[in-house]
Amino acid sequence: MSSGTAVATPAAAAPPKGKPGLTERARAERKLGWMLCAPAVIVMVAVTAYPVVYAFVLSLQRADLRFPAANKFVGFANYGHVLGAKLWWQDVAHTLIITFFSVALELVLGMALALVMHRAIFGRGTVRAVALIPYGIVTVVAAFSWRYAWEADSGWIPHLLGLKSDPLTKTTSSYAAIIISEVWKTTPFMALLLLAGLAIVPDELHEAAKVDGATTLQRFVRITLPLMKPAILVALLFRTLDAFRIFDTVFIFNQGAHGTETVSILGYNQLLNRLNLGLGSTVSVLIFVLVAIIAAIFIKGFGAAAAPGGVERN
Amino acid sequence: MDERVKRGVGWGGAIAIVVVLALVPVLWIVSLSFKDPATIADGSFIPKKWTWSNYSAIFKQNLFTDALRNSIGIAIISTVIAVVIASMAAYAISRLDFPGKRWILGAALAIAMFPPISIVGPLYNMWRSLGLFDTWQGLIIPYLTFTLPLAIYVLSAFFREIPWELEQAAQVDGATPFQAFQKVIVPLAAPGVFTTAILVFIFAWNDFIFAASLTSTTHAQTVPAAIASFPGASQFQAPIGSIAAAAVIVTIPIIVLVLLFQRRIVAGLTAGAVKG
Numbered sequence: 001m002s003s004g005t006a007v008a009t010p011a012a013a014a015p016p017k018g019k020p021g022l023t024e025r026a027r028a029e030r031k032l033g034w035m036l037c038a039p040a041v042i043v044m045v046a047v048t049a050y051p052v053v054y055a056f057v058l059s060l061q062r063a064d065l066r067f068p069a070a071n072k073f074v075g076f077a078n079y080g081h082v083l084g085a086k087l088w089w090q091d092v093a094h095t096l097i098i099t100f101f102s103v104a105l106e107l108v109l110g111m112a113l114a115l116v117m118h119r120a121i122f123g124r125g126t127v128r129a130v131a132l133i134p135y136g137i138v139t140v141v142a143a144f145s146w147r148y149a150w151e152a153d154s155g156w157i158p159h160l161l162g163l164k165s166d167p168l169t170k171t172t173s174s175y176a177a178i179i180i181s182e183v184w185k186t187t188p189f190m191a192l193l194l195l196a197g198l199a200i201v202p203d204e205l206h207e208a209a210k211v212d213g214a215t216t217l218q219r220f221v222r223i224t225l226p227l228m229k230p231a232i233l234v235a236l237l238f239r240t241l242d243a244f245r246i247f248d249t250v251f252i253f254n255q256g257a258h259g260t261e262t263v264s265i266l267g268y269n270q271l272l273n274r275l276n277l278g279l280g281s282t283v284s285v286l287i288f289v290l291v292a293i294i295a296a297i298f299i300k301g302f303g304a305a306a307a308p309g310g311v312e313r314n
Numbered sequence: 315m316d317e318r319v320k321r322g323v324g325w326g327g328a329i330a331i332v333v334v335l336a337l338v339p340v341l342w343i344v345s346l347s348f349k350d351p352a353t354i355a356d357g358s359f360i361p362k363k364w365t366w367s368n369y370s371a372i373f374k375q376n377l378f379t380d381a382l383r384n385s386i387g388i389a390i391i392s393t394v395i396a397v398v399i400a401s402m403a404a405y406a407i408s409r410l411d412f413p414g415k416r417w418i419l420g421a422a423l424a425i426a427m428f429p430p431i432s433i434v435g436p437l438y439n440m441w442r443s444l445g446l447f448d449t450w451q452g453l454i455i456p457y458l459t460f461t462l463p464l465a466i467y468v469l470s471a472f473f474r475e476i477p478w479e480l481e482q483a484a485q486v487d488g489a490t491p492f493q494a495f496q497k498v499i500v501p502l503a504a505p506g507v508f509t510t511a512i513l514v515f516i517f518a519w520n521d522f523i524f525a526a527s528l529t530s531t532t533h534a535q536t537v538p539a540a541i542a543s544f545p546g547a548s549q550f551q552a553p554i555g556s557i558a559a560a561a562v563i564v565t566i567p568i569i570v571l572v573l574l575f576q577r578r579i580v581a582g583l584t585a586g587a588v589k590g
Contacts, residue, residue: 026411033412040403040462041418044425047459051436058436116328121321123329129576130336136568136579137340138520140538141561145343148554154355156342184339189583196584241427248522252542264431264523271435272527280435288432295427 052288058281065275078282087266088283092290095262097175098250099243102182106239107232109183110190117191118198135188143252146181171259178260181249186242190235197231198224237298241291263287340565346558354554368559378560380532381540385564388450388536389518392457396465396514397507399458404469409478422463430460434527441528448529453536456524461514468513471585472506509582512575516568537564 062074082088117127134142149155150173152166167173201224209219225232247264250256256265267287271280346354350363372378407415437456438447446452476499484494525539532540541560544553572579 029410030412033406033410034414036402036406036410037414037418039399040466041421043399043455043458044421044462047437047456048425048428048433051433051440054436054440055432058439112328113332116325116332120325120329122325125576127329127332128580129573130333132572132576132579133336133340133569136516136520136572138522138538138561138564138568140522140541141343141565142339144541144557144561145339145346148346148558149339149342154346154357154554156357156359159357184335188336192580192583195580199584238427241429245429245431247431248538251522251526264429267431268434268523268527271438277435277439284429284432284435287429291427291429291432 052285055281055284055288058277059285061278063276063278063281065277074278078278079286082279082282082286088263088286090259091261091263091266094260095244095246095264098179098182098246098260098262099240101175101179102186102243102246103236103239105179105183106187106190107236109187110194110235113187113191114194114198117195131188131191134185135192137185139185139248140252142185143181143249146177146184146249147253150177168254169258174254174258174260178246178249178253181253182243182246185249186239190239193235193238194228194231197228197235200231201227233298237295240294240298244291244294245287263290340569343558343561343565346554347562349555349558351555368555369563372556372559372563375556376532377540377544378537378556381535381537382563384450384532384534385519385536385538388453388457388534389515391450392454392461392518393511393515395454396458396461397511400462400465400469400510401503401507403462403466404473407466408470408473419466422466425459426463426467428460430456430523434523437524438527446528448531448534450534452528453521453524453534456528457514457518457521461517464517465510465514468510468582468585469506472509473503476502505578506582509575509578512571512579513582516571519564519568 059078060073060075061071062078063071113127113131117124117131120127147168149157150167152158152163152168157163158167168177205223205227206219209223214222245264246262247268250260250262250265251268254260256262256269263283264287267280267283270276270283274280342359345359345361347368348364348366349356349361350365350367353362356362403418406412407418433456441447441449441452446455478499480498480502481494484498485491489497520538521536522538522542525536526542529535529539535543537560541557541564544556544560
């Protein structure tokens with residue numbers, strides 16, 4: 001990118017913060033700021049905003065790569081088709097089930113893990129390093145490991161639980177397997193976000209409460225939790241939106257069979273297996289809208305503590 | 315004293331639980347990768363008959379070796395470009411005063427929450443007409459998009475902590491602006507940049523949805539996508555051994571990074587959350 005080279009030297013000799021009086025300097029600073037941010041903004045916006053608009057345009061058309069001759073503008077017919085289909089609402093429900101249970105479990109386990117990482121007297125480094133392994137591991141690998149662990153003929157879990165039939169051919173146990181796999185993979189991330197919140201709780205408050213005779217549980221509920229509220233909300237927001245996009249784990253487990261198809265799998269199948277860009281794009285746009293709605297609910301519903309606070313601190 | 319012993323045992327127990335829970339799935343896939351085809355479905359946690367054959371088998375297939383080359387190349391290039399672009403933006407955001415700063419951070423936050431599936435279809439179509447389908451660039455570009463938000467947040471949090479006055483102090487002492495930058499600022503900024511690089515690398519190394527959608531051959535397919543499409547020896551036999559061996563190979567770099575740079579990764583993720 002051309003601005004990259006143009007900017008390298010000024011960055012090195014960047015002027016100190018422009019004083020109010022020096023308008024020329026302030027102007028130069030603005031220009032430099034924009035130039036430095038331009039490549040990042042272009043890459044971020046060009047690869048998301050343009051395709052989303054393009055997806056919207058495609059969603060208004062009958063666009064099937066197998067029958068290119070039949071392409072035409074159909075208005076909102078695709079939306080009527082998708083929103084009128086039972087399959088879409090079932091998949092939304094499946095996604096919400098996985099999202100709700102994964103995030104709820106992660107919050108509880110993540111808090112426990114964060115407390116261990118924060119308070120452990122010894123072995124803190126070990127816990128942190130070990131907990132980062134699930135975070136870093138390739139999701140596909142984690143999903144395969146859990147899938148083979150659950151499979152009736154090769155796995156250790158059916159042996160351990162004494163199951164007779166294959167748990168991955170039943171809906172409930174498939175959900176359990178998928179959710180456990182997700183929770184295992186992402187709890188460390190949740191824990192790290194919560195750990196950041198724990199770190200800002202001042203020790204003096206705990207000491208003072210201890211002197212006043214508060215129990216550990218009381219101190220946790222009355223001091224730690226309220227002070228951590230912003231961190232908890234940020235963690236919940238991020239993980240909820242992330243869980244809602246779940247794709248890899250479900251794809252590896254069973255590609256959405258046995259009633260576990262999520263909205264992302266539905267979109268993928270429409271787009272890349274059936275090559276129906278019109279309907280697939282409609283699903284994509286609807287997922288985008290749902291994610292925006294969830295984010296809005298979090299930000300509005302839980303007060304200013306959640307996302308705006310996150311931006312504010314910059 | 316007694317109280318202390320009790321607490322020590324309590325923490326020891328908690329740590330042991332965390333270690334076991336975190337490692338069991340990893341050890342399981344390692345165990346599978348060393349199992350002989352005859353005993354691979356025996357469900358035992360420890361292989362009864364150890365073999366390297368799964369590993370030698372995957373390294374003989376260019377489906378895997380090419381994918382490994384693609385994964386390494388794509389992840390490294392994405393990391394370098396993302397870190398350079400994000401450093402420029404983060405420098406501007408943490409040090410310069412210009413309108414639109416909040417807008418950029420807001421956009422980055424929005425993109426961090428963006429569902430990739432929403433752009434996979436359009437990208438598939440666009441990449442096919444632009445000739446980017448099934449190429450390294452075709453994956454590097456979306457990886458940049460999705461790692462820049464985190465990279466910018468983490469880097470600006472780190473850059474804000476740097477005592478920039480030192481740069482001027484060095485110049486007062488006779489250093490040229492470039493020397494001041496190279497000898498003072500670069501060493502101070504390096505830890506943050508390095509942490510960001512690890513996080514970006516992990517993202518690019520991990521991705522499945524873009525790799526599965528925007529590639530089709532060994533030309534650009536990365537390991538996660540390749541593993542998911544491993545053929546079995548026959549239609550009725552799942553390629554468990556090969557998948558497990560390939561899974562272990564792609565996990566090694568992650569384990570090495572995590573064990574070596576545990577402190578940095580924790581600092582990076584928590585800095586992004588609190589200060590970011």
